[in-house]
Amino acid sequence: MPQSTAKADRATAPVSTPSPAATGARNWRDYALLLALACCWSSTYPLAKLALDTIPPITFIAARSLIAAAFLFAILWMRGVRIPTDAKAWKLFATQQLINSTFPFLIITWSQQYVPASNTVVLASTTPIFAFLITSLITRHEPATLLKLAGAILGLAGTAVIVGLDALGGLGSEIIAEIAILLATISFACATIFGLRLSDYDPMVVAAGSLLFGGLVLLPPSLIIDQPWSLRPTPQAITATIVMGIVSSALGLMLFYVCLGRLGTLTTNAQGYLRIPIGVGLSVLLLGESVPSNLALGLLLVMAGVAAMTVPAERLKLR
Numbered sequence: 001m002p003q004s005t006a007k008a009d010r011a012t013a014p015v016s017t018p019s020p021a022a023t024g025a026r027n028w029r030d031y032a033l034l035l036a037l038a039c040c041w042s043s044t045y046p047l048a049k050l051a052l053d054t055i056p057p058i059t060f061i062a063a064r065s066l067i068a069a070a071f072l073f074a075i076l077w078m079r080g081v082r083i084p085t086d087a088k089a090w091k092l093f094a095t096q097q098l099i100n101s102t103f104p105f106l107i108i109t110w111s112q113q114y115v116p117a118s119n120t121v122v123l124a125s126t127t128p129i130f131a132f133l134i135t136s137l138i139t140r141h142e143p144a145t146l147l148k149l150a151g152a153i154l155g156l157a158g159t160a161v162i163v164g165l166d167a168l169g170g171l172g173s174e175i176i177a178e179i180a181i182l183l184a185t186i187s188f189a190c191a192t193i194f195g196l197r198l199s200d201y202d203p204m205v206v207a208a209g210s211l212l213f214g215g216l217v218l219l220p221p222s223l224i225i226d227q228p229w230s231l232r233p234t235p236q237a238i239t240a241t242i243v244m245g246i247v248s249s250a251l252g253l254m255l256f257y258v259c260l261g262r263l264g265t266l267t268t269n270a271q272g273y274l275r276i277p278i279g280v281g282l283s284v285l286l287l288g289e290s291v292p293s294n295l296a297l298g299l300l301l302v303m304a305g306v307a308a309m310t311v312p313a314e315r316l317k318l319r
Contacts, residue, residue: 030262037259038274040252044244045120046282048112051240054233057109058218059226060241065101065215067245072208072254081202083209090209092198097210100191101253102217104184111177111184116283122158122299123181124188125276128269129155129305131189135265139193148266151308158301161294192265195257203257211249276303 051060076083084090112120132152198206222228233241259268276299 030259033255033259034263034268034271035274037252037255037268038271038278040247040255041271042275042278043282044248044252045108045112045124045279046286047240047244047248048109049283049287051233051237051244052109052112054237055231055241056222056226057106057113059222059228059231061102061105061109062215062218062222063228063241064245064249065211065218067242068249068253069208069211069215071246071250072204072211076204076208079204081205083205084201089201090213093206093209094213096191096195096198096206097214097217099187099194101210101249102214104187104191107180107184107187111180114174114177115181116287119178119295120181122276122280122295122302123178124185125272125279126155126158126182126302127185127188127192128266128272129302130186131192131265131269134189134193147308151305153305154308155302155305158298158303158305161298161301189269192260192269195260196265198257199261203254203261206257207250207253211253 048060055063073083108120108124115123129152132148136149256268259271280295280299
């Protein structure tokens with residue numbers, strides 16, 4: 001067998017070595033990857049806000065997905081790594097893309113037409129809370145503690161403060177959009193759990209395959225509904241779309257699968273805790289948005305909740 005073919009087969013073949021997530025082994029590099037993931041995904045909502053002024057949601061998501069896929073396929077080609085062609089792998093890629101990107105990002109992108117980017121950052125960062133609830137109540141694939149339960153309660157309280165309890169008295173376009181963002185975060189939470197099934201594949205292969213599928217699925221409705229050739233996107237919107245494709249989608253999704261394999265579901269979701277201050281800061285810096293008092297209070301509650309959820313179990317034993 002030629003050396004290049006053997007190398008490609010090894011890259012896409014299942015790996016039997018136990019992951020650090022399974023053994024509990026973690027080091028500073030793992031948490032550095034988590035911080036890098038948070039930085040990549042924190043830029044999503046401010047950049048989307050810049051692009052959506054002149055690029056419709058469906059075309060915007062299709063474009064960023066295809067740009068990201070092209071970027072990753074170029075790197076895979078230089079590495080000499082092949083994308084698997086079996087139906088099983090592509091079913092996994094397709095399912096993961098639908099629940100981790102296509103469905104939630106369509107909802108969030110629509111919602112951002114009504115919700116400020118800073119609010120979107122905080123609402124979308126409650127994914128760890130929903131991941132914990134699904135894990136503890138349904139899948140139970142990772143241990144849950146009372147501290148994590150307290151963290152989930154704090155996080156949900158923070159979410160209620162951000163949305164505004166008074167808004168429940170009269171639902172309008174903004175509150176509906178905020179609830180839609182929360183539904184998208186539940187989809188994200190399910191994706192982090194389902195994504196464990198993809199740990200046997202190279203993270204870059206998973207990201208590339210998933211993004212290609214997502215972009216191709218949205219391309220026909222983009223051509224029919226939005227007619228991209230008739231659009232007049234601003235240079236700012238085009239730049240935001242390209243940056244999001246490479247940084248948020250390509251690098252972010254690749255880092256997501258690396259972290260998922262090394263840290264597990266609940267700790268990987270801790271990047272939501274890190275995304276909040278970074279994302280809100282970017283919203284203020286890039287968009288000039290202000291931070292209202294209810295957002296600040298909700299931010300503190302959510303951060304405290306997710307922080308409590310991500311305390312390593314070994315530290316609790318030492319104390």
